[in-house]
Amino acid sequence: MVDAPRLGMLIFLGSETMLFAGFIAAFLVFRLGAPVWPPPFQPRLPVELTGANTGVLLLSGYTMWRALRAARDEKHAGLTRSLAQTALLGATFLGVQGYEWGRLLAFGLTASSGVYGGTFYTLIGAHAVHVVAALAWLALLLIGTRRGGDAAPAHVGVSLLGMYWYFVVALWPLLYTLVYLA
Template identity: 30%
Template structure:
């Protein structure tokens, strides 16, 4: 007896375009190198890194995490709405992504201002040099991603994206999910993992 398996007529593909995945891969490698460098510096002075880590506002870092996870969820819902040609839903979900992106920027700015008000700067010690470097580069990604989401939101309000015209939204969503993934690594690395 022979079993015949039907082949799928639609090839599976990564969302977006190939060049985007090269960018995402390169960005992930750069952050990976930065993470490893941070951990190496932490090994050389665990007491100082631990003392500085304890001065971070863990609750605010947790709120930032929830904000970005919510944002990622909203963007995923927007992409699903675009794939299904649900023109009334996609703009709402994208607006949710924009607003939560802005919330993260506001929260991180507040945290920076708190640190500066207490005299804590990148020059304070090696931990804070890494903290401001890693979160600052990430924040630049969030600002860029939020701007891209706002651009998508404007297009979605005009029904510019459809199930057959969704490459740009998929590219932006993939970048946005990278931004969230980077924070999911940054939050425990900076806020939760004890150095000593």
């Protein structure tokens, strides 16, 4: 039996999956319909740096797993440490993405520079917004764990955040493969 908070999160993640499925479908329609992709005179995406950055985000999935285990075992110090590590890795991922975007913008790839730029910034930007939301939630939980308090609500919050974080982490390799490698 799934409790109400987890059921709510599953429904929410289902809707997020549909959102990204729509974005990906639109990307594929444009990508497969284009005679040349990427279009001529557009900057090439930073495949190597983004590949390394993918490893950073995947590692954050492991630190979140450790946080979930620490919450389950009521190990406060381990929970705080693992949440902080997850936050650091997530912020690093986002920082590298921001650096990449700055360089791409400087090279002329904007959301209004055509379908290539528009689909890139829509897909990757939507993911970045989800990472920002997850980091904000993570920061609130981290503040709560540092203050102490009742472990039961914290455990539920960490569990729900874990579900959301895993969604964000699992989605990224698909986006990386489709947008950067295909």
